[in-house]
Amino acid sequence: MSHPASASVTPIIETREEIMFFDTDIGGVVHNIAYLRMIETARTRLAALLGMKLREMARTRLYPVVVRTEIDYKKPATLGDEVIVRGRLESIERVRFWCAFEMLRAADDLLLVTCRQALAMVQMPQGRPARLPDEWFDRYAHLVLKKGRETQSAK
Numbered sequence: 265m266s267h268p269a270s271a272s273v274t275p276i277i278e279t280r281e282e283i284m285f286f287d288t289d290i291g292g293v294v295h296n297i298a299y300l301r302m303i304e305t306a307r308t309r310l311a312a313l314l315g316m317k318l319r320e321m322a323r324t325r326l327y328p329v330v331v332r333t334e335i336d337y338k339k340p341a342t343l344g345d346e347v348i349v350r351g352r353l354e355s356i357e358r359v360r361f362w363c364a365f366e367m368l369r370a371a372d373d374l375l376l377v378t379c380r381q382a383l384a385m386v387q388m389p390q391g392r393p394a395r396l397p398d399e400w401f402d403r404y405a406h407l408v409l410k411k412g413r414e415t416q417s418a419k
Contacts, residue, residue: 274352274353274404274406274407275310275313275314275352275353275404276350276351276352277306277309277310277313277350277351277352278306278348278349278350278351279302279305279306279309279348279349279351280346280347280348280349280370281302281305281346281347281349282344282345282346282347283298283341283342283343283344283345283346283347284343285343286298287301287341287343288342288343292342292343293340293341293342294340294341294342296337299335299337299341299367299376299377299379300333300335300379302347302349302367303349303351303365303367303377303379303381305349306349306350306351306365307330307351307363307365307381309351310351310352310353310363311328314353314400315397316328325387325388325389326385326386326387326388326394327385327386327388328361328383328384328385328386329383329384329385329386330381330382330383331360331382331383331384332380332381332382333379333380333381334379334380334381335377335378335379335380336377336378336379337376337377338375338376338377338378339369339374339375339376340376341367341369341376345369345370345371346369346370346371347367347368347369347370347376348367348368348369348370349365349366349367350365350366350367350368351363351364351365352364352365353404353407354380354407355407355408355409356396356400356401356404356407356408356409357396357408357409358395358396359384359385359393359394359395359396360382360383360384360396361382361383361396361400362380362381362382362383363380363381363383364378364379364380365377365378365379365380365381366378366379367379
């Protein structure tokens with residue numbers, strides 16, 4: 265489920281993943297890195313909702329690059345679980361933005377993982393940081409962080 269990117273709406277994405285053999289260890293518990301792969305899928309779909317579609321990024325060579333990840337593993341998912349990954353644009357600054365994610369087991373809504381990632385726009389191949397799109401500052405004004413002010417992100 266996603267919401268259109270319009271004024272005062274916090275962009276939100278939801279994906280679903282089934283835990284496969286390759287996601288788990290011998291005990292059937294999900295590897296820490298597998299959660300990040302699932303978050304990557306959700307983040308890529310969130311980026312598309314924000315106007316950064318894969319083909320367009322490949323054409324312009326302007327990419328959102330993860331510069332920081334904060335993750336808390338609350339409970340383990342196991343083989344065969346269906347996991348819901350919810351992601352949202354949390355806040356924006358001049359040259360970076362934060363996305364927040366939560367992962368829940370679909371069967372009982374048990375919170376498995378929370379994660380925040382900071383991303384910066386980078387022009388390749390130079391690796392030069394780029395400003396966020398100007399329209400974001402109008403469209404997501406409620407998410408713009410000012411120095412010394414906390415985010416007003418919606419959950």
